[in-house]
Amino acid sequence: MCGIVGSINNDLSNEVVQLTCHRGPDEFGLKKILIGSFSVQLFHHRLSILDLSNNGSQPMTSSDGQGIIIFNGEIYNHLQLRDTLKNVHFKGHSDTETLVNFCRKECTHHSLSKLNGIFGFAYLDITNKKIFLARDRFGIKPLYYHFKGNQLLFSSEIRTIISEVEPRYSIGVITTALQIRHVPAPQTLLKDIFKVEPGQLITIDLDDTFSISKSYYADLPRKKRLFDGTKKRLVVEYGQLLEKAVERQLLSDVEVGVFLSGGVDSSLIAAIAKTKVENIKGFTVGFDDKLLDERASASETASYLNIEHYTEEVKFDNFFEEFEHIVNIIEEPADTGSIFPMYALSKLAASKVKVVLSGQGADEPLGGYNKYKALPAVDFLVKAPVLPRLFGYCAKYIKHRDLRRIFSSVGSSSNLDAYFEFNSLFGNHALHELMNKNEIESVSSKYYSALRNYHTVLKSKNNLPLRRSDLFPYLDTRTKLPETLLNYTDKITMHFGLECRVPMLDNDLVEFIESLPRKYRYSYRNGKIIHKEFARNYLPEEMVNRKKLAFHGPSKDYIRRKSAEIKVWLIQNDNRFFWRIFNKDAIIKLVDEHALFGNREKEIILIISTILLTSKQRTTSHANKSLLNIIDIATCLGACAEYF
Template identity: 30%
Template sequence: MCGIYGSTISYNDETVREKMGRISFRGPDYTGIKRYDKVVFAHNRLAIIDLDTRSNQPFTYLHLHIVFNGEIYNYKDIRKDLERQNYQFRTSSDTEVICAAYLAYGADCLTRFNGMFAFVIYDTLKNELFGARDRFGKKPFYYAHDHGDFEFASQPSQISIHRDLNVDEKAINQYLIWGYVPEPQSIFAEVKQLPAAHYFTYQLASSKLKTTEYWTLDYGWKNKFAGSYDEAKEALEVILADAVKIRMNADVPLGVFLSGGIDSSLIAAMATKEIDHVKTFSIKFNEKGFDESAYAKQVAQHLGTDHHTIECNYNDGIELIENFNQYYDEPFADSSAIPTMLLAKHTRKHVTVALSGDAGDEAFLGYHRYKWIKQVNNLFYAPHTIRKAIGGIINQSPKYKHKLIAMGIAMEDVENLYVKMFGNMENSWVKQPDLAKYNSLMHVLTNPSKPLLERISDFDIKTYLNGDINTKVDRASMAFSLESRSPLMDYRVIEFSRSLPTSYKYNSGNQKRILKDILFDRVPAQIFDRPKAGFTMPFQNWFRAELKEYVMDNLSEQNLKNIPGIHVKRTQEIIQEHMTGKWNRYPQIWKLLVLSQWLIKNKKSEQKVSLVA
């Protein structure tokens, strides 16, 4: 787990070190800079596997040079195959295996890798850069391709140093809709994200750049699982056990994030079968309704783990809010990033690697909203005119939840309702909301080959998991030099979940059915006999109490006027609706706070930042 950088621009070593210093938290163990002809590579290392200096990067294998961020979990198996083909190795690292696999299989090597990664190889014989990003975008990759030059980095602020970049107003528009800047855009007009599950080639002689997708979800449901439920459970258990096992390979201390929910508890239970004395970590809030630490403790006691509970209050939250943009680089509106950062900060005091339960909800239909949309879907058999009339009556209620219901049943179809209600796409404050990204993904939501819940799951994996969850966890964990690994995001687990009949995952209101049954063979079911809770901060309350003055100061009329593309008056109404208790608008307020602070910080920076339409 590291930070990478490379460029064909003739920056001196001092400038390159400045760019690497910007993300020193991603890899504090070693910084390497090397030049090859017209290319410079740099790397900040967080040593996890093969701690010897021989595995420091940039790394050279025959005529290949590489910088690599991430982990290839199945590298030992790939290495054995390569050794049978007479490839030789001088380290025990996965970095060297990537290079040999590239020589053996070309771009097809990517389909053999099970891991999280962003890397670039300079092939001196081909005079070409070859780079790739993992299937779900767990590791970030940004690049700028202009004026015949190519520059890439783990985070966009590296590229912004000593360059005049323009803040992209279209990206701000997308952020206001999605809560993050969706790929392939970045907050800067000149900088792009390499999409997840894509690779690129860059010809140094011609400056030609080409990107190619190498993997995607089975949207057509061509590979349906045909076995019984018990057979599916047995098969998934085998895949999950191996997904956990290969992610526990590390030459540094390792632990598990344990929220007390289904997913993290299952990972913790499987981890205890692999090693003794597993360390587990959970976070505790003092506010009622937000604290699940007692359940995490129950699970930990049953499994016999060395458990650590981290307490959080609003003072902890305010400190991280004020430094939020230092680590996230781009506006990012998921407020659960704050408790994730707190969890990472304190976990890092004990371990360097932590397993998480991310992706369980998306892949196995665990969110509340899946149950809600399943129930509401029946209403959409009624004509639109009747639903609009009923919505108009319900809207007369002063309660914001009733108003949400009224707005929902008046929508044209259930797919648009899902995006509006659960994609946080409240856009009445945006002057000209750009829905191009959403429209480009409508084929996923309206796919006739799958039932509603499967389509929504595909959509969430493609958008929410990729753009939100993985961005949140990567920045939050790497802010404190902690590597986070998610067994449930093993591509074999995701592909298997996508092949299963819906009833194996969601049956008569029983969500994540198959995961629960695997877990309950290991941990008593009664521990989980409670409503599902999200991993979030109590901002809804704090913004009306302890943090009210902070909110009003930062979102003054003048600061709102500095945000391009919004209706200031409508935005002020949204803030007041929250403060008076009329609506719960904390997601919109958090979104505004992050964006306003990012714009202020960047306008005060030395670089020249202007807005482009």
Template identity: 30%
Template sequence: MCGFIGIVSANEQALYEQPMKQMMDVITHRGPDDSGVFEDKYVRLGFQRLSIVDLEGGHQPMSYLNARYTIIFNGEIYNAPELREELMDMGATFETHSDTEVILASYHYYGEECLNKFKGMFSFLIWDKNKERLFGARDPFGIKPLFYRTLRDGTVVFASEKKSLFFINEPAYIDGEAAFHYLTFQYIPEPHTATSKIDKVAPGHSLSWRPGESLHLRCYWKPEFLPKEEFSKKAVNFLLAPFKRKALLAEKNNVQTEIRETLIDSVKRHMRSDVPVGAFLSGGIDSSAIVAIARQYHPDLNTFTAEFDREGYSEGDVAEETAEALDVNHRRVKISVEDVMNEFPKIIWHMDEPVADPAAIPLYFVAQEASKHVKVVLSGEGADELFGGYNIYREPQSLGVFKGIPSPLKPIVKNLAQRLPMGMKGRSFLIRGCTPLEERFVGNAKIFTDDEKDKILIPGSPNWKTNDIVKHLYEDSKAYDDVTRMQYVDMHTWLRGDILVKADKMTMAHSLELRVPFLDRDVFDVASRIPLHGKVHGHQTKVWLREALGDVVPAHVLHRKKLGFPVPIRIWLKDEMYDWARSWITNSQTDHLFNKKECLQLLEDHRQGKFDASRKIWTILTYMIWHYNYMENSHDEGEQYMWNIG
């Protein structure tokens, strides 16, 4: 695991204008064990490494075939041993046991098709000296980050963390449209970022660059689910033909067996390491399944849970019960409101981007504790998106009664419902039931509506529309049922823009490597073939996953309602955090972005209990603190604070 910097330019002088050392120093937390620099015509590569496997043989930048190829690589290739054997049969030779060298050999023998050989998480850049060509890629799900910035002279700079790109000798500016979308999603949808001209390489994409040419990006993988027609045929057969019913039940059992076996294989691969491996453990099925399987291969497994010192906001007791049932070493981390207020600016600095998910808080503190005992942790991210785990995925089923209302009448009913008093029982249900999925669902979080943003956000454009972000995703997913379309939207927005960002940044803040066994292409392949009733049925989500893991996960976890990471910001912002939040809003130099009067009124209304505005306030605060770290304290005297808190 590491952080890296890559600079390519057809102009040698421009190549050396960028402060490589400063860019690398600011991401030392990603790789405190080793560092290295490679320089050649048109290219400079810098690297910081956290050693997980084979320190002596894994030094980077690494070269291959008499220095024809040189790579910088962030991630892990879990099937590297199998690929090494396959490549050796083709004539490849190796000087190390590093997965980094396996990537280089795979690129030499398979070309760009090597990307479909890798099982793991990765972002990397390879310089081919003979062809004077840079090739790079990001893993299919976006587990590992890769930012880039194209300068006025054509120079392209890549980085594992965006903060490195603020050292570039061209100013970075706030992107107003990105701020608009941030207020909807609580993060900025990829590939864009909060600042103009700094972007991310999208998950499942590769890149190439040659002197005199612009950067070229190509999609090599995207998630595809089984079309709803296939599921519909099976459902009809199940109802109309009893003799086919038996075959369909057998198919269900086969798929569930495949789910269990594929997940076990994935966990086993993800545990390959020369250093201690632990796991995060909450009260849910996802992390419990990972721990239960990992425990079979590592009996002395260490597990970790975060909790808050406020009643009703802790999964610590359930996690403790699970740990006892699975017989693993367990540690609980208790977090106070003072801890949060003291550390939150640093948390946002590590986040790189404004990401207002409160769940980042317990993740930061539990990673801090875990880093004292292990270098690698397993976690359950991705299970909800792949297997249909979010409670919102039950909505199409609950809104099924509206299918009987003729389409021309729905706008009339919706208009009447909108005139009902706010908070009136049934109002939201009527509005959502008469609103097409494409308009009502933009992902797992929707913080501000466009009308609300008109009051809060100062810059604006009539051309900015929330649904523009997901419009092409709904177009691509026409063949899917509504729940699968929601999964598809979340995989392209929520998963890569929120879940995996905080997972990577909060663990790497403490030089801890996080691995996510659910986000494996083999696991996704099985999940993509699960029919609707195998995802959501009645009040239950992840139906077939739960059934598949029935003999793996403790009974008290199996059918427990999903809670996520409950964070008491609703209470804090009324009480202990009120003055803290008011001070941040008042002193923030974001008057050109936010209507401060409206922001403060929102905080006051929340304090008085008029309505729960905690998520809205948290979204505003997060952006303001990000702005303080990165825009108010840029390259003048204020810069010192920005880097010191890191």
């Protein structure tokens, strides 16, 4: 796990390159090379996890000297891939060395689909004069880019690119983010900075002309299963794949820990890991609100598994200070209070280990969230001849957020329109009410344009499931999950030089889960059915069925108690760009509604994070501020300086 930065025809300064040094505090490397008339720079900040020697240093060159890579992530099946590489003399045992020689053999859709791991990398093919940018199929690791003319910048984080690009914020993307609760790839809030999409391969041709082409290497036909066995056999097969996923992701030359909550997902990951590794540490954070505190449950699990356990209480002392600091770290809007405990949890774990396993990624493919329980009914209702139109009409008048989503998704004739409605935070009318009246027409036009672009991106993908009960979890796994939970987990853990791995998103495991009929994944009553069935092999019944508490903790009540301070902050905020679009009184009204025991927590957090991210101040102060608490900038600059 590392930080990568690169450029074509753009000389990056020492100061700019060091902005991602928190991602890899162990070592710095760079490579500058001319490919015809193109000047290529590749920079790497290393977090040493596999092959701690210089044989794992980056940028790394292939054995024949014709390929160079900078790589952030882990390739869990690299030993199997290494066996396929004949006539390659390996110097060490890192997955980077496997990957650079694997890409040297072939960097195409077919080859990248064989990678089982988490990654964002740039590979330079010197012979064929091409640069390839690639991101793992579930978007666990981020990769951003900017291009203009014959210049290209790319980085693991936005902060490096924004230091070189005049920020121009997209009104359409901002309103889309407020509606669907995340910034959809390939967009960012900034017009000129983009994300490499999950499962995407971008090819930059440096042969005379500068051209860019994009394709999806993970957009492959989904496997159809013939179920000739029993549920018991399926549970066994599921268990074997999950055990293999955990075993793969324990591959490390440093100690590995686990994020441990009171829920079944992290408990099962910890239980399997304990059978593979004797010494493993568990990490849990809790709150002073006993109804939301999982420390006792997690300690019970840790004691049962006989693993060393560390806990800490999350304080909400300086809300705005902490909020701004964390938002500057995650770089994209958030709609959840979970970012606060994730910050404390990552800091705690990083004090003891360099790698952690997480139970994240189970809820989407396995239908673990409550919202999915409505989808079997949605499937049934959309088939009725009259009901969809009736439900769509009624949705306009429903105030209850979750009920409105269900009615709107039934009332949408298109599966993708229904998906947007199902995940919307605001209805169209409510979103218009937030806007300044004289801007509604202009902003709405840009919003619908951005939404159509996202619609086009999703329509371009092949093999989408047809039933909404299959489609919505499938899309959530590849869109909402990487843009929200996985994004802030990566940014926050890497802020502390900590690598987070997610066994539940192992390629083979997810492929198996998505091949199952829905009844083995979730129903209108239960979620994660096959997952919990297998968990009983490792955990007692009470731990399997123990209710998972909200990880965001008491943020909802805290925002309610601090509503007066939040209103003052909004009144005094001078983000002219944001307030040109949105009506300050309408947004203050949301805070008032929440204070009167409504539930507007997500809306308030999302709006405040967007205000912070679109502040002009961010371009000069944000990067340095987020580094100060983890690494001495002078030391980082000194480590880089000898290479410039």
